[in-house]
Amino acid sequence: MxxxxxxxxxxxxxxxVVIDLDVVEANIARVQAxxxxxxxxxxxxxxxxxxxxxxxxxxxxxxxxxxxxxxxxAEVMAEAGLDDILxxxxxxxxxxxGRLAALMxxxxxxxxxxxxxxxxxxxxxxxxxxxxLDVVVECDTGMKRAGVETPAEAVALARRIxxxxxxxxxxxxxxxxxxxxxxxxxxLDAATAGLRDAGLACRIVSTGGSPNLPHLGELKxxxxxxxxxxxxxxxxxxxxxxxxxxxxxLTVYATVVSRAGAERGIVDAxxxxxxxxxxxxxxxxxxxxxxxxxxxxxxxxxxGFLDLSACGERPGVGEVVRIVPNHVCVVVNMVxxxxxxxxxxxxxxxxxxxxxxxx
Numbered sequence: 001m002x003x004x005x006x007x008x009x010x011x012x013x014x015x016x017v018v019i020d021l022d023v024v025e026a027n028i029a030r031v032q033a034x035x036x037x038x039x040x041x042x043x044x045x046x047x048x049x050x051x052x053x054x055x056x057x058x059x060x061x062x063x064x065x066x067x068x069x070x071x072x073x074a075e076v077m078a079e080a081g082l083d084d085i086l087x088x089x090x091x092x093x094x095x096x097x098g099r100l101a102a103l104m105x106x107x108x109x110x111x112x113x114x115x116x117x118x119x120x121x122x123x124x125x126x127x128x129x130x131x132x133l134d135v136v137v138e139c140d141t142g143m144k145r146a147g148v149e150t151p152a153e154a155v156a157l158a159r160r161i162x163x164x165x166x167x168x169x170x171x172x173x174x175x176x177x178x179x180x181x182x183x184x185x186x187x188l189d190a191a192t193a194g195l196r197d198a199g200l201a202c203r204i205v206s207t208g209g210s211p212n213l214p215h216l217g218e219l220k221x222x223x224x225x226x227x228x229x230x231x232x233x234x235x236x237x238x239x240x241x242x243x244x245x246x247x248x249x250l251t252v253y254a255t256v257v258s259r260a261g262a263e264r265g266i267v268d269a270x271x272x273x274x275x276x277x278x279x280x281x282x283x284x285x286x287x288x289x290x291x292x293x294x295x296x297x298x299x300x301x302x303x304g305f306l307d308l309s310a311c312g313e314r315p316g317v318g319e320v321v322r323i324v325p326n327h328v329c330v331v332v333n334m335v336x337x338x339x340x341x342x343x344x345x346x347x348x349x350x351x352x353x354x355x356x357x358x359x
């Protein structure tokens with residue numbers, strides 16, 4: 001057990017979600033440099049860290065504005081003084097539209113829409129706020145998640161937005177699959193041509209995703225990028241080839257609490273810490289850094305089931321191990337605080353202020 005692991009266990013108990021600020025800052029600087037070199041604005045997605053404190057580090061490094069996936073995240077960020085907020089999600093319903101109107105009175109907000117129903121509701125919020133709301137049309141270029149599916153639909157919705165009192169058409173929101181950037185270019189070219197014919201300016205062309213960082217600069221006309229996971233990284237980013245183990249700033253410290261069998265054990269990090277996200281078919285539920293050959297084969301709520309059959313030196317009860325999670329974003333949302341370390345020493349805690357803000 002490392003001295004730091006022993007100190008974290010003694011001070012905070014386990015499981016503990018720990019971030020290395022040296023690595024966080026290196027990740028922020030690296031991706032800012034990538035965006036700068038590609039000539040696109042960095043608008044980081046805060047869904048990964050959910051922390052105004054970390055968002056401010058990103059802004060200080062050169063990011064312009066932030067992205068939120070949920071209205072609740074945007075409210076927390078605005079309360080902390082962050083401005084120029086893009087909400088990359090359809091906002092629907094009386095409750096959310098009332099909150100959006102209140103948010104617009106204290107922060108500059110742009111929102112996404114992919115239907116007339118969403119756009120018409122946004123106009124209601126704008127009227128309540130007494131100011132114009134910028135809207136980007138979300139487009140699907142292969143992710144098959146949200147977004148209009150054709151350039152013609154994008155132009156039609158943009159025209160409706162531009163003609164709606166209280167709304168301003170701001171541009172297009174994209175999340176290209178990593179292998180479909182040429183197809184995305186074709187979509188964008190057709191959409192922007194249609195917008196020009198309609199007399200509409202496309203001020204924002206926003207792309208997204210940390211896995212797409214290697215493609216920055218390939219999409220002619222893109223103005224900004226929305227990376228999120230890069231700030232901490234995880235096994236999924238390693239598998240995608242956009243991060244190394246040295247880039248993984250967040251680890252879960254867990255204690256071996258049982259060794260009831262020669263080839264098995266239990267750590268105190270289960271699905272309520274590591275989550276049950278398989279990370280797109282990764283082997284096991286996290287990478288154990290301190291036990292070569294060990295696997296987290298299964299999870300229950302409070303138990304991580306260790307398979308030690310391929311592990312040469314097997315741990316004893318009470319040993320603290322470090323785990324790189326499969327998907328860091330969902331892990332962060334499970335805890336109220338992140339333990340911050342720098343240079344191998346504990347330096348404090350960072351609140352996950354927007355934790356649980358799922359609406």
